[in-house]
Amino acid sequence: MKKVNAIFFFLLLFLNINIVLAENSQKIHIYDLWINEAPPTATVLVAYVVLKNNSKRLMTLNSVSCPLFSSIEIHRSIIKNDIASMERHSMLEIPSKSTIKLSPGDFHLMLFNPKIPLNTHDTPIFTFSFLDGTQIPVTATIRKRKDMTH
């Protein structure tokens, strides 16, 4: 009887996790996560992504992590009076029913100190964490440099 109970408990837990994941992926859809191919000696890489908020509430992205990098920061590139600079954003707000696209020359994810040089066939998994506790794993692809300007 105890055994059956335990199985039932795990089944329920499993179902529960699935329901939570399904709800999250409906609430916020994160796709097109890609890392720009860089020289093997690069100590800072960049990633771009699209975040779509399907929910009725504002969603605030407050951290992104991936075991392959020492840290990940949200940045925005700015060119003003011919001077290029980057500003760090501690969070990124995605208003209800809207889409935010991180793209070259604009908002991007800074990936510091890769532990291994990445190849185009690598598929690292990133975790996007939101202020309300929602966590979403997303698989990244590595794009060849040539694709950047197209």
Add this chain to the structure above:
Amino acid sequence: MLTKLSNSKFLIPAMAFLVVLATGAGFYISLKQSQNRQERSEVSQGLFWPNPKQIKDFSSEDHNGNIFGSKQINGKWSFIFFGYTNCPDICPITMSVMVDVYRNLTTEFDDIQTIFVTVDPERDTKEKLSSYVNFFDKNFIGLNGEPENKNSLVRQIGIAYFSNKEKDNYLVDHSASIFVIDPKMRLIAKLSPPHQLEKIIDQFKNIKRFVDEKG
């Protein structure tokens, strides 16, 4: 009395003549300036004319450890960008356009070169610089910014950059323009972002035609 009279007699026309002369000269200068301005804008945005800066002799070392200086600039069209290898967004975007520009122009012209100058010489070692420029194109040249050398390209072109080196993973604010030096070692143009292949090719061809005509 007579002299005084004759003086005043001549004074007014003389003054009037001077005024006409001055206005005429002023008019001529402003006409010349607006001609220059028009000429500049017709040729290309960012053209330095009629007084482009002459690049003085300098000597540096490229990413392979070979001597690279005014001798290597002389007789070529050089496209120069100032950045740093830890800049993963703006710099690779610009470098990618420079690759396209270089490959496009070298099918037609044989005196083109592309130079990447790092404004972060502390972190951008020769090895990093080499791996960086080779990643984009094997023919690209990587140079150390050498801010301490008063004849370095950074100092001669007058590139502004800023960083807070006390922080880990510090960032560097830097010029986003592409600079062009002509075969006579004159700083001929500053091409401002956003950088696009077609735009730069057009600008370059106009500048080259203009410079070939002017001598």
